[in-house]
Amino acid sequence: MDSTILAILLQDGVVNGAIYALLALSLVLVFAVTRVIYVAQGEFVAYGALTYAALDGGHLPGSVALLGVLGLAGCAAGLWQARGRLDRPAVLRLLGETIVLPAVIAVAAIILAPMKPGVLVEVLLTLAIVTPMSPLLYRIAFQPLADAPVLVLLIAAVALHLTLTGLGLVFFGPEGFRAPAFSDITITAGPLMIPGQALWIGGLTFALMTALFAFFERSLTGKALRATAVNRLGARLVGIPTERAGLIAFALAGFIGALSGVLIVPLTTVYYDSGFMIGLRGFTAAIIGGLGSYPGAVLAALLVGVAESFSSFWASAFKEVIVFTAIIPVLLWRSLRHGPAEEEE
Amino acid sequence: MSVLDVSSVTVGYGGITAITDITIAVDAGQIVTVIGPNGAGKSTLLNAIMGMLPSRGTIRFNGQNLAAEPIAARVGDGMSLVPEKRELFATMSVQDNLRLGFYRNRAQGKRAAQAALDDIYDLFPRLSERRRQDAGTLSGGERQMLAMGRALMARPCLLMLDEPSLGLAPLIVRDIFRTITALRQTGVAILLIEQNARAALQVADHAYVLETGRITLQGDSATLAADSRIVEMYLGRASPPMGG
Numbered sequence: 335m336d337s338t339i340l341a342i343l344l345q346d347g348v349v350n351g352a353i354y355a356l357l358a359l360s361l362v363l364v365f366a367v368t369r370v371i372y373v374a375q376g377e378f379v380a381y382g383a384l385t386y387a388a389l390d391g392g393h394l395p396g397s398v399a400l401l402g403v404l405g406l407a408g409c410a411a412g413l414w415q416a417r418g419r420l421d422r423p424a425v426l427r428l429l430g431e432t433i434v435l436p437a438v439i440a441v442a443a444i445i446l447a448p449m450k451p452g453v454l455v456e457v458l459l460t461l462a463i464v465t466p467m468s469p470l471l472y473r474i475a476f477q478p479l480a481d482a483p484v485l486v487l488l489i490a491a492v493a494l495h496l497t498l499t500g501l502g503l504v505f506f507g508p509e510g511f512r513a514p515a516f517s518d519i520t521i522t523a524g525p526l527m528i529p530g531q532a533l534w535i536g537g538l539t540f541a542l543m544t545a546l547f548a549f550f551e552r553s554l555t556g557k558a559l560r561a562t563a564v565n566r567l568g569a570r571l572v573g574i575p576t577e578r579a580g581l582i583a584f585a586l587a588g589f590i591g592a593l594s595g596v597l598i599v600p601l602t603t604v605y606y607d608s609g610f611m612i613g614l615r616g617f618t619a620a621i622i623g624g625l626g627s628y629p630g631a632v633l634a635a636l637l638v639g640v641a642e643s644f645s646s647f648w649a650s651a652f653k654e655v656i657v658f659t660a661i662i663p664v665l666l667w668r669s670l671r672h673g674p675a676e677e678e679e
Numbered sequence: 680m681s682v683l684d685v686s687s688v689t690v691g692y693g694g695i696t697a698i699t700d701i702t703i704a705v706d707a708g709q710i711v712t713v714i715g716p717n718g719a720g721k722s723t724l725l726n727a728i729m730g731m732l733p734s735r736g737t738i739r740f741n742g743q744n745l746a747a748e749p750i751a752a753r754v755g756d757g758m759s760l761v762p763e764k765r766e767l768f769a770t771m772s773v774q775d776n777l778r779l780g781f782y783r784n785r786a787q788g789k790r791a792a793q794a795a796l797d798d799i800y801d802l803f804p805r806l807s808e809r810r811r812q813d814a815g816t817l818s819g820g821e822r823q824m825l826a827m828g829r830a831l832m833a834r835p836c837l838l839m840l841d842e843p844s845l846g847l848a849p850l851i852v853r854d855i856f857r858t859i860t861a862l863r864q865t866g867v868a869i870l871l872i873e874q875n876a877r878a879a880l881q882v883a884d885h886a887y888v889l890e891t892g893r894i895t896l897q898g899d900s901a902t903l904a905a906d907s908r909i910v911e912m913y914l915g916r917a918s919p920p921m922g923g
Contacts, residue, residue: 418747419747419749554778554779554782554785557771557775557778557779558779558782560768560770560771561768561771561775561779564768564769564770564771565766565767565768565769567762567766568762568765568766568767568768569768569779570731570750570751571729571750571754571759571760571762571766571830572754572779572780572782572783572829572830572832572833573750573751573753573754573755573782573783573833574751574779574782575749575751
């Protein structure tokens, strides 16, 4: 192997690793705040990718209808959970979040989609359509289980993943889609040809991580989210509504998933069920990082990305095997170091 | 008028009643204590008042029935609980812990938040010295101060303290009780749960004795402190009361 190939493989690995890092970060965040292992995170990658591809082709994406359905279901779930203690502001807020917001987004999509409004508007519209689905799913699937053990939440998350894959087939159809890159610029640095999309991925990942860092370190809402993750009871005692914190965490995860989808669909063809494998790499990274450490997750994600690109060069038939078996020595090492896990809470 | 009126409150978990038919009242500016042995249901009572446990009976706060109000709304109304285990945000700084105590009042803006923070630092200068440190690195006494400071950041009209002396050295316990007495001057009503009956009766105006889920005695703290049954069971000459 010469240095050119090495550089190309590294670049490829880092670009993919950046996407996995975003997914791993949102998995760690959702787990910390709600104790849900968000298996369905990958579906948001597929939904984001397919929604963007449809908008890019000038079609109304199927996800708009799905958003409407989830909105209605979320409204019903919210009313049911709050039965007996509903007051006017709470109902108005619920209606705003589950009915009005999806309706506004749907109208915007119906108007804008046929106009082919350009990359920026299409990306923003994609994020607007896909992101709200995640907090709606939290309302429907996880809020009623808020006090359940981690295992029950995991089972619910797996069920949600299977459901969303099925819904993806219904609303997007079985064909795969690919979208053009955001721009056709290529930067040549020595032997390396860095495609524009790689720069977009690197730049947006970095910007998003910086924004997340500022959000959690500087804003009171971000601190409230961290507080909920650190000590749920303490958070409830200072009056942080922990279900609200869960909604915000899920919204962030949905946003990151959708953005990852938009970023990768110019690189690879995405099908309705492609999200799971991508999400699983983010999950691998989150686990290697310890499912509690944000820098650990980012570092592990970059490693997973690089390991993937090198194994696809040397042993492409085994690349998935190699990436996912990397988790086993890490788990072994962790269990040897920490001894048997204590029962949670 | 009473700040807190608890009448005929019963709490049960899965068939077992933890407290039965409890009626207590706390007036504005008063320190009221509930003493009793371990497992009598003292913490259960506070958790029910705070809305962390479902209960039967009525709980009125400033005249308003709290029936189904969630915890967050109770905090917003001016009720704060300092739990027995402190429940601090261990990996966050002392200052962030305090700022989060202001969460329900955040609409009042930065200046109000800073004023509340300054008040807490005046009350506990020790916390000011440690403001950048993680809460998890504090000593037991400092943790209790931080838990109280965080609760006071919400500017409550009722502060509920669950075993504030638990696990603390006698000198620190004295400090904490001194602070409780000082807080009375600010007009906040205090409901104090304690196993350390001697210290609690010294600072409180009114006291209730809770045994196996029922109120068995109540009255002026001074009267109760002289009551032979209390002296025998909780104050005892030969064996001093256990602090936890």
